[in-house]
Structure formats: structure tokens, C-alpha cells
Amino acid sequence: MTATQTDIQTQPELQTNPAIPPTIRRIVLTGFMGSGKSTVGALLAERLGWEFLDLDAHIEARSGSSVRDLFANHGEPHFRLLESSALANALGRRNVVLSLGGGAPEQLTNRLLIEQTPGTHTIFLDAPFPVLFDRCVLQAIARPVLADPAIAEARFHQRQPHYRRLARLIVDTAALSPRETVDLLVHSLQTRK
């Protein structure tokens, strides 16, 4: 553990409702499947006292179907249309931590929406593909895009530049727990000028 992480964990004032710059109106978490967007997003929202919105759950609520059924019954292109529409809707909210699906930044229109919505602070949760793959295998969540690991790894590499370009902050989560990742994010947000 680094000195910075130790310092963060021993500062009790960082634990609840930390003040972050008022110019940040929403935090968007991006990264590949298994990077922890949903897990970290929920914890971060709790720490900030903000709403948490998971884009996959938002799509499921709006369509009345699971992500798995949307892929299986209508195909990925249809899912991507619903994802773009749900994203546009979600970006209208303030004081929200929005966790994207891993593929949302593949679409140019989605990247433009994220970049051009004022007050949006995007954070890229990164880790090497094998780490992410192992995390996903341990979870009982259906991820259609992981069905063929070789294709999934190719998409991981294709997406990396998009994740990076969108991000104000990039965090390598490979050696961190979800809690340590949140501590790091809160500290970074608080010290942002």
C-alpha cells in the first residue's frame, strides 16, 4: 500500500459527505467490464450523498428487459440504441454518479454527449484484461460481450483509447479493493482545483 492510500484511510474527515468543487455536477465512471464501475459507483455516491445511477440498470428499467435478453432477443445494435437513449436521459441529471456500461464509449455520439455535457467529470477505472476477466468470472452476472474471451480482449484493446480520451482521471484498480478505489477517488475530487 502506498503512503497516499494509508494517509487517506487514516483521515476520518474524508469518510462522509466530502466537499468537492461545485463545477462538478455529475461523475461518470467508465472502463471495461469488471473494472468496478457499478461497485465503486454505488459506494462513491453514498460517500458524496449523491444519487447513483447504473446505466445498465437504467436501460433495463426503461425497456423492461434484462441486458442479457436484449442481446439475445434483439441483438447488440438494438441494445446500443437503447444505451445511447438512456445515456442522453441520464446526463440530464445533477448530483449523480453515473456508472456506464463497458461498451458505451464505443459509440462516437455517446462520447460527444459525455464530453459536451457541462459539469461532467469522467473517471476511467482501469486494470489489465486478465484481472478484469477474472473479476467477471467470479460474478454471477450475464455479460454477452464476454462470451468469446478472445473477441472480448480485442474489444478491450480497441476501447482503451476511448476510455482514456474521455477521462479527467485514470485510476489503475488492479491492486486496489473497491473501498480503496473510492478513497482514492474522493481524495482526488477534494483536492481538485
Ligand SMILES: Nc1ncnc2c1ncn2[C@@H]1O[C@H](COP(=O)(O)OP(=O)(O)OP(=O)(O)O)[C@@H](O)[C@H]1O
Ligand atoms: N478495485 C476494485 N474496484 C472495483 N471492483 C473491484 C475491485 N477489485 C475487485 N472488484 C470486484 O470486481 C467486480 C467488478 O464488477 P462491477 O460489476 O462493479 O464492474 P463493472 O465495471 O460495472 O462491469 P460492467 O461493465 O459489466 O457493468 C466486483 O465483484 C467487485 O467487487
Ligand SMILES: O=C(O)C1=C[C@@H](O)[C@@H](O)[C@H](O)C1
Ligand atoms: O462491455 C460491453 O459491451 C457491455 C458491458 C455491460 O456493462 C453491458 O452494458 C453489456 O453487457 C455490454
Ligand SMILES: [Mg+2]
Ligand atoms: Mg456495471
